[in-house]
């Protein structure tokens with residue numbers, strides 16, 4: 001889609017809850033009070049919070065993009081999503097996609113090795129009940145690995161089996177994939193496509209309109225330190241990937 005079309009910002013969250021001012025990994029945390037204000041702000045300012053499904057249709061199937069379009073994604077599938085984020089999302093009827101680490105369902109974030117605290121991950125039962133309530137789920141490998149550091153066979157297994165494992169759990173096709181750490185290359189992206197996923201979400205900071213293809217979808221990380229001003233800035237700036245020029249014709253859709 002032309003980069004000058006109304007922009008779609010895909011926001012990346014991890015954990016939502018109450019945290020003691022984390023010193024490192026700050027993009028992994030969002031205080032629930034801040035999260036509530038961010039969602040209220042999206043609501044009151046007339047943002048269109050759309051599903052990843054709808055964003056895909058806009059980006060790659062020619063569906064018109066609504067004004068101020070935002071997609072909410074949550075990586076890793078931490079248990080605190082159910083407790084803190086989902087009740088707020090439900091109150092606003094905002095759709096959300098959660099990316100699960102398929103071999104660690106019901107365990108904890110054991111791949112985070114440089115801090116002692118590990119976060120519990122949702123159980124299969126929680127996932128199935130949230131799915132019934134409308135939460136969408138995608139795959140985030142089996143073990144939260146750096147895919148470009150795996151052998152090709154390992155990487156393929158992490159991708160292919162995460163899909164089948166989650167499809168068995170949910171009883172439906174799982175179409176969306178998210179690269180752990182945003183780590184991918186052309187070979188990994190091809191494996192994701194060959195596994196039958198329709199898209200791959202990265203950590204490239206830009207509007208989703210700048211996707212070079214469905215397997216390189218940019219996202220904007222929301223961090224613990226983001227005030228509403230910082231949040232606003234991320235929505236309205238960070239739209240062009242590093243090193244690229246914005247399109248000559250400026251979007252005419254006002255804010256977004």
Ligand SMILES: [Zn+2]
Nearest residue numbers: 075076180181
């Ligand atoms: Zn992750």
